[in-house]
Amino acid sequence: MDPATADYRAAEAAMLGKLHRIEGYLDEALAGGGEKSVARLRTRGKLTPRERIDTILDPGSPFLELMPLAAWGSDFHVGASLVGGIGVVEGVECLFIANDSTVKGGTSNPWTLRKMLRLQDIARENRLPLISLVESGGADLPTQKEVFIPGGAMFRNLTQLSAAGIPTIAVVYGNSTAGGAYVPGMSDHVIMIEQRSKVFLAGPPLVKAATGEVTDDESLGGAEMHATVSGLADHLAADEHDAARLARSVVRRLNWTKAGPGPRGPGAPPRLDPEELIGVVPDDPRTPFDPREIIARIADDSAFDEVKPRYGSSLVTGWAEIHGYPVGILANARGVLFSEESQKATQFIQLANSARTPLLFMHNTTGYMVGREYEQGGIIKHGSMMINAVANSTVPHISLITAASYGAGHYGMCGRAFDPRFLFSWPSAKSAVMGAEQLAEVVSTVAAGAARARGQDFPEPMQKAMYESIREQVENESLPEFLSGMLYDDGIIDPRDTRTVLGLALSAIHNAPIDGAAGFGVFRM
Known part of the structure; x- marks a missing residue:
């Protein structure tokens, strides 16, 4: 990634704009009940x-x-x-x-x-x-x-x-x-x-x-x-x-001690500048980016031991340390999860449990691949295998939604319903059953077809108006502040603070024992 390029500068400007919007909402929270209420508190x-x-x-x-x-x-x-x-x-x-x-x-x-x-x-x-x-x-x-x-x-x-x-x-x-x-x-x-x-x-x-x-x-x-x-x-x-x-x-006087293992050391800072994380995610969610650029700016010494790099390449898996704490990372590379990625994730989650190593899921997924070829190839059973592994894994999980997190891919990447210890979002995060355009297209097309099947008039302008209305609604409900307001995450963070936030979360996690799963559910092979 080259911070001197026009693409980087455009992504940086877009992210800074999103951060400015989020910071305005944070100011509302920090203000409490307002100046008069705080002043009354002071007088007491x-x-x-x-x-x-x-x-x-x-x-x-x-x-x-x-x-x-x-x-x-x-x-x-x-x-x-x-x-x-x-x-x-x-x-x-x-x-x-x-x-x-x-x-x-x-x-x-x-x-x-x-x-x-x-x-x-x-x-x-x-x-x-x-x-x-x-x-x-x-x-x-x-x-x-x-x-x-x-x-x-x-x-x-x-x-x-x-x-x-x-x-x-x-x-x-x-x-x-x-x-x-x-x-x-x-x-x-x-x-x-x-x-x-x-x-x-x-x-x-x-x-x-x-x-x-x-x-x-x-x-x-x-x-x-x-x-x-x-x-x-x-x-x-x-x-x-x-x-x-x-x-x-x-x-x-509590005489309190941590029950989990301590860090392996203080952890050398990344060799690549974490400040550059501000321009990693393009403004257009359809534009792919390499999650290794994020890993290299949050991992100790930018070191990352990748597992199966040439198999299931839409999902990056491997080992790193953050502030001295070992962590296994699963990061979406090109959005869509295929059968190979699902099987790769399942094996890696089992390895992490065997090694009693916490997992970090970095979301940028549009979900599991659809279509006749993929259905016949077993995408349902392979996606289910990955979700099974996530659901029954007992090492601590942390989820970070950097961009898209749609459909069952949100589940497979340990969304809120799968109880990660912590879930944080970047201002670029979006999450819903599917993308706003796709959802609006499906609903408006089905509604028009149903109306015409009943012999009712459903002109093109009406279908287009429905499409736009639904698209706008889903777009607004996919925003990170909406999801955070619903308590679907534990906070929206500045990308440049990611290493610090993950380090604090990992340190908190290690107050409890770190144990791997003794077994998983039945994997449909």
């Missing part, structure tokens, strides 16, 4: 959720925020009133979940719940101590029908994390009422702040309405009461910074 001497996380993290250490665009395109605020991600505390990688009280008092809407459950899954799968920064008014009452019943999984998960020996820590910064009171109640370690933390199942007005008892916040659920009378609080902090000190102290 409180910090924003990201600032609270920063006070707990080891100084200078990275924080990998996850799903910042949750709820994008919905009726709810971008970010879903919740900040989550992975950061290092006293040398221990922890999963943070922080309510954003500047957005409707930190109440939980349906997207808040979905994001919360996904974050808890990440803590469980990767064996990460969970730190909950709590300030929430409980469920968003107008949407309670979508929150209350499935919301019980949030509390179930907390207790199951504890039972699995994964520590849970709750730092209560303000109100934690109704169902929210059970977050500290079900956590292993609880820190409350004098005159700030309020934890009760029902506040004074509801208590009076239900029982006739007249009480006040402090005696009903204040931090002092819980530290001295109820015993719910394990530690009593003077202010938010003191609460951060106590949280760090709790983590330091």
Whole structure:
């Protein structure tokens, strides 16, 4: 790849434009409930959720925020009133979940719940101590029908994390009422702040309405009461910074160690410049690109040991290291998956499981090949073989959607439904059952044929209008911000940050043991 060419400069300009669009949406998430809400927080001497996380993290250490665009395109605020991600505390990688009280008092809407459950899954799968920064008014009452019943999984998960020996820590910064009171109640370690933390199942007005008892916040659920009378609080902090000190102290005393193998070394930086990743993917998704150009800019020392390079060449497979962690890579080279690529992928996935090596799937696929020749050649059974291998592989998977991810190829490359430990997208990512043009052509043609078969008039302009309407709808629903808003990925990342993000994800993964599959399902040969 030559960054001096016109093709590279065009791809770079297109990617920068997409990044600018995504950064605008990220700014919405970072702004929380807006300037007035944040200013009101300041007058009360409180910090924003990201600032609270920063006070707990080891100084200078990275924080990998996850799903910042949750709820994008919905009726709810971008970010879903919740900040989550992975950061290092006293040398221990922890999963943070922080309510954003500047957005409707930190109440939980349906997207808040979905994001919360996904974050808890990440803590469980990767064996990460969970730190909950709590300030929430409980469920968003107008949407309670979508929150209350499935919301019980949030509390179930907390207790199951504890039972699995994964520590849970709750730092209560303000109100934690109704169902929210059970977050500290079900956590292993609880820190409350004098005159700030309020934890009760029902506040004074509801208590009076239900029982006739007249009480006040402090005696009903204040931090002092819980530290001295109820015993719910394990530690009593003077202010938010003191609460951060106590949280760090709790983590330091966990005696926590990783259960997976460490990196083989610090990992030499790539010989090719990761900054050049900004111009790898052409703006036109129909234009192919070589995924080896990406691998050479994210792998340690740009070293990549390719397996079967001359067989099934539409799929690149091989071994590399990223920040010292060994990884097997499957990367689409020319979009379409044929029988050879499917068989090649199946064997490589088995090899990775035998070697207990995590897998990185780099998506740029339009799906499995169609047509009489390929059907007769067994594309269904071979594609099914690949999907079987992905589904039953037990080494950790990371998926990175760099461009197209369509049809069953999305499944074979370990899409969201196949539970990769992490799934990230580039701003150039697109995903749907098929490309927008193909889907619109199929639907409009079938609709026109059906109408004419019934003797109804379906003129060409009507078919064309239907085609354009469907194409536009699918195009919009294939955009990375739409997919990220639906929580179909864990975040959209700048291509130039890919090596860093993958390194952080691999490090988090190795908190848990790395085990290969003992067996797979029946492969239809």
